[in-house]
Each structure stands twice: as C-alpha cells, then as structure tokens.
Amino acid sequence: MTSNANALIPEEHGAVAGLSHDARGGISNPILGMLLFICSEVMFFSGLFAAYFTVRAAAPVWPPIVPGDRALTEAYNLHAEPWFAAGLTLILIVSSFTCQFAVWSIRRGDRTGFVRNIAVTLVLGIVFLIGQVYDYATLGFGIADGTFGTTFYTLTGFHGAHVFGGAIMLSVLLYRGLAGQFTSRHHDAVEATSLYWHFVDVVWIALFSTLYVL
C-alpha cells in the first residue's frame, strides 16, 4: 500500500475531523455504523416523500378542496396557520444546538456540561413530541381523510417515531453520563446519538418545508 505525502488526513481536515477516531485512523466502528444506518433511514423517508409528491402532483388542486365539507377544506390549509409547527421547528433546531454543545463538552472532558446539555436536549425533544401530539389533536383532519390526511400523518408520524427513538437514546446517554461512563477519549455513544439527532432535525426541516411552506 503506497503512502502519499499529500494524503488528506481525515482526523485533521474535513467534516469528520471531530469524530471519535480509531487507533488505526478513520472513524470508529460504532459511529461509522450509525452513519450508514442514517443513510438507510434517509432512503426510508424517500419512499414516503415519493408517495407524497406523486399524490400531490396528481391532485387537481393542493391542498384538496372537499366539496360539501368546508371545515375539512379549511383544516387542510396548513399554510394559513404554520406558526405552531414553526415553533416546533425552532424547538428542534435549538435541541440540535444543545446536542452539539453536549458533544463538544464531553470532547473537552467537561462531564457536568455534557450532562446539562444532554438533559436540555432531551427535554426539548420531549416538548417537541408533546407539541406534535397536541398539533395532531387540533388539526381537524385524520389519517383517513383523503390522500392529504394519509400522507401528512404518515410522514409526520414516522418522523415522530424517529424522534421518540432518539429521545430514548438521549435518555440512555443521560443515565450513562450521570453514572460517569463517558470520558473525553471514550464517548462513541454520544457522537453516534448526536449524529442521529441531527439527522432527525434535518428530516423535520425537510418535512416542515414540504408540508407547510411549499
């Protein structure tokens, strides 16, 4: 295997610069595994988005107009009242920041800061979930209400399920952090979970833009 003096060394440059590294160089196994798993999750959402764009393109008007049901037609108009969802978006974005602060803390060996930031991230995640449930309760349409309802609830519902999974992972991190199991040199689980949490946030931004803005 030839070595090359001009080789870009991943640990010092590029997007993976901060990630935990293997003794031999490169990203550690669990983190690489999480990144690949995230790729597969991206493709899962692609199928759901594909369905959404198909039914939307085929509909004569979107949001659909339901003849004889003004309440439903108005409920479909998410563009009119995007504020609550925008609030949820803000919560999730802030939680991504606090999550990254937690990662930076533990990289520095600052366990207190780590625990504090993870706790805040977890709380924000739970607030998001509660907010999502509240939103569902007040939307005015259900999953069986036409393709609009079906695609809306499927997309946001599966995103919510992923947030829920992320919240469980954050809880585990919180527990382990309080038990003092992470150090600046050994905290793969933190890096992996934060990558997952950022992914969840990015998917929500795509969802929000597609469902409420476009």
Next chain:
Amino acid sequence: MHPLRHPRNAIFLGLIFVGIGFVYWAVPYFLGLHVDYAGVTMLCVLGIAMALMAYVLIAGSPND
C-alpha cells in the same frame, strides 16, 4: 493521490444519481409527457444518501 482515497471524490458518486434524477424529471417535463415524481424523488434522495455513504466510508477508512 488515488481517486478512491480522496473523500471529496466520493461525493461524485452521489451526484451521478442526482444527475440521473434530474434527467428523469427534465426530459418528460420538457417533452410534455407525464412526470414520474416518485421516481424523481427517490433518485435524488438516493444521490444524497449515496454521497453521504461514500464520503463516510472513504473518510472513515484506516490510513494504512
């Protein structure tokens, strides 16, 4: 440097799929035919996922 060693080149793989997705949208659209938005979506997102995957696999590989 061997192209397979440079992480940025890995993103090229993803761009190929985004390109195919773009062609898949553009040709029927400008010919006035039916556009398959499902296929376009899946191909473009595939490009994004492939780029991410290729980047982490190359950048994450050991140095030796």
Next chain:
Amino acid sequence: MATTTLPRAATGYRSGLYEWVTTTDHKRIGILYIVNSFIFFFLGGLLALGIRTELARPGLQLVGDAALYNQLFTMHGSVMIFLFIIPILAGFGNYVVPLQIGAPDMAFPRINALSFWMLPLGGILLFLGFVTGGAAQAGWTSYTPLSEDMPLASPGAGQDLWLMGLVLIGTSSILGAVNFLVTIFKMRAPGMTLFRMPILVWTVMVTSILVLMATPVFTSALIMLFIDRNLGGHFFNPENGGNAILWQNVFWFYSHPAVYVMVLPAMGIISEVLPVFSRKPLFGYKAFVFATAAIGALGFSVWAHHMFTTGAVYLPFFSFMTFLIAVPTGVKMFNWIFTMWRGKLSFSTPLLFALGFLTMFLIGGINGAFSAAVPVDFALHDTYWVVAHLHYVLFGGSVFGVFAGVYYWFPKMTGRMLNESLGKVHFVMMFIGFNLTFFPMHQLGLAGMPRRIADYANPAWNDLNLAATVGGFLIAASMIPFLWNVFISRRNGPIADWDPWQANTLEWATSSPPPPYNFDRLPEIRSERPLFDLRHGRTATHAVAIDAGSAPPAPAAGN
C-alpha cells in the same frame, strides 16, 4: 507464597444448543443462516411442487379453488426470495468475508446475531397466514389494488402478516448490510488494500450498498400498504386520490436492485471457485470490480422495466438503461471465460456448479435482453417467458452459485470433505431437471400462456407443462444425493486439512474448521492471492503473529 492456577482460556467451541442459540461468532451465525435458508428452500420447493402438480394437466386437481393456488405461488416467490436466496448469500458472506480479509469477526457481532434471529421469526409470520384464513395471495409483488383490504382482493390477515414479516426480514437485511460495510472498510488485515480483496468481498460490499439504500424503500412501501389496509389510508386507492401504480413504482425501486442483491454474491462465489479450479488467477480483476460497481449503480435506474405495460412509464429511458446493464454483465462473462481459457481445469463438483452458473445465467441474461425491447415486452409481460427468465438467472444463476459455494467451503466449515461422486450425481440430476422444468417455459410464454393461473384451457400447452412438472420433480429428487452426501460426510467424510483445494485466499490459511478467533497468524499480504504467494515463495513464510496493532478480537467467552 501460594500460587493460583487460572482456568485455561477457552480455545475451542462448546457445542450445546444454548451455545448455538446465543452465539455471536460470525462462523456459527453464517452456518445458522445457511441451514435456516435451506429449510426455507425446501419449504419453497414444496410450494413449487404444489404449483407444478396442479399445472401438470389441465383442470383443477390439487387445489379445490384457485385461491389456494394463488397462495402457493405467492408464498413460493416470497419464501424463495426473502427467506432463501438473499439470506443464504448473506450467510456465506457472514462466514467467509471476515476470514478472507483476515479479521477476527464481524464489526458488530451481537447485531449480527440479531439479524439472523429475525429471519426464522419473519418466516413464521409469513407462514402463519396459512392457519389464519389464508396466506398472502396477491403474488410476491403484491400489486395494489389486489393486495388492499377489499372484498374481492386480500381481506384476510395473511396479507398483513406478509407485510409485517417482510418489514422484520428487511430490517434484518439492513442491519446485516451495515455490519458488512463497516467490517469490510475497517477491519481488513494490514496489507490488504481494497484492490487486494477477494472478489467475493467486493461483491458482498456492493450488495450491502444496494441493500442499505434500496431495502428501506421497500419497508416504506410495505408500511404504506399496511396503513391503507388497517388505518384507513388512501395511498394506493384511486377513489380517494391515491394511485395504484404508485405501489408498483416504489416496490420496483427496491425490487430491481434486489435482484442484483440476489445474484452478485453468487457471482462472487464463482469468481472464487473458477480461479482455484482452473489453476489461474481471475482474468481482469480490476475490470471485474468496476463492472460489479457499474451493475450496482445502473441497477437503480431500470426499475420501471417491470412496468412497461402500465402506460405510466417513460419507455425509452428505461429500455435504454436496461440494455446498458448487459454491458458490465458481459464484461464479467468474458472475465470468467478467460479465467478458464488455457487453465488446468479439474472438474470437481464446485467447478461443475460454476460452469452450470455460467451457461444458465448466460441464457437468463439473453432472454432478459429480449424483454428489454419494449415491443417484445408488451407481448411477453406476465407470460411464462418471464418465469423462464427469472428462474434461469435466479436458479440457473444464483442457486447453482450457492451450491458451488457449498461444495467449495463445506470442508472449511466442517473439517470434512464431501463425496465427489454423490456431488456429481447431484449436479447432473439438478442440471437436467432444471432445464427440463424451465426451458419449455420459453415456448409457453411465446405461445401466450399467462403466469399465475391455476388452470389453462389451451391443449397446445399440455405437453410442455407436463414436461416442466417432470423436471420439477427431478430437481426435488436431486436433493436426495445432496442431503445424503452432507449427512454421511459430516460423520465419515475424509478429514479436510487447512487448504484442500490449494486455493488463493486467506480463509484457507487457518484450520478447517477455524478456531473461534480465526487466525493464529497471517501470511504477508501483497496481492489478491496471499496464499498463492506464500506457497510459491513470493512472500515471507508466516509473518507477524497478529497481536500487534490490529483490532482486538470481539469479546467472546468460549463461542
């Protein structure tokens, strides 16, 4: 001063049932995958015999009504694809890949075990349909609206069990793909660069990329159909703004790359077998690698060639891309042929099955190329021509490749050689039976016989159907010498030493079967044939013992 004797570290396997159920060792998990897959192969084969028995003569003899027949072909396809061919190739990958790259195990041994155990569970879910009012009966392709929860379609629990079982099996595949990719990219022995890896490792890598990217799309389709059926959804329901063709689109976006998942590792297996039994290196290693990558990439852009007749497809794009895929496949064909050219061939059973692969897959590829032409496909879609095509590539191709792998690696896995005469009997019976079954289907398809029908009224089709049924039973009979061979060889076969085939790759550089930790020491790796180099003095004899600098073995007590 008192001294204490520590108990000796475990260097062998404990072999009770508990050990097998709780193992995280990739070799044992690989064997579990293979055995489990063969069980489903036989179950799927029984379903096929049911189909062939029914079709042997016109009229409904075996099945009282066509609904049971629909369950037979639906479950036959689903079981063979999701519970046999994809997992068994993953099983070979599990066993062989870490050995071939000089690693002590896979990257995530416990996830590896989880991936396996999801399979029998998924299989049980699928088969539960038979006892809950009827298994899934909308074809393995499960097209909407036939698969929707409506009176004349698929109202029973069988379809829902099918959906849930496949979500579980798909998840197993995806986790396995993550495992393979991290293992291959992170755990190669020092000196083994990507372009010194055995071809099987390359094919498993590309297959894992396909699985990682495509299977989740299938999961999303399965879930959308589940929502339609059980939560009042309208994805595929045209009455409420949904789109029945949407199912086909999303389904085939996965299922087309899936067929490459089903064949690429088998191509990898014969790329290991052919050089060894021709005493020549693989011709065109780099071309082969790029061809494999090209097939993987192109495989994502042809999915709608399964949907030409829907009227919703941009035909020239998909026809063109489909023809294009024949090019890298042809490159591989030539590589294999030139590997054998002027080689010193020894016609043992693994080579026979590899030759069977080459010839039968070639026929399957050619009849596929016919279908790539849109007007031809308009006539042949949903006829027995397609059944012929898919069986020539999947059975004539992948299954023959699987058997080549079984005969090749059995000595490594069990420490015993399989009996050559029985192996040859198996091959001849299977080869004849296979062609007798599926070659007539070309003719039947051209004559217009549709697929998925329980009965037919055209007397011109009688003889060919009967011939196909005879062939089917011959294939079943060929399993007898195979199973007998495995049974007697496990107990009384000649003991296999480390490298009974004088092979090239690292799995033969350790005992048969290998110790739990795989290697005591590794040869120096300077090419894609490290064992060949060692044998011919090109590298230093038995270099560094592998404790310096490589990844520590996965913590395992006795497994």
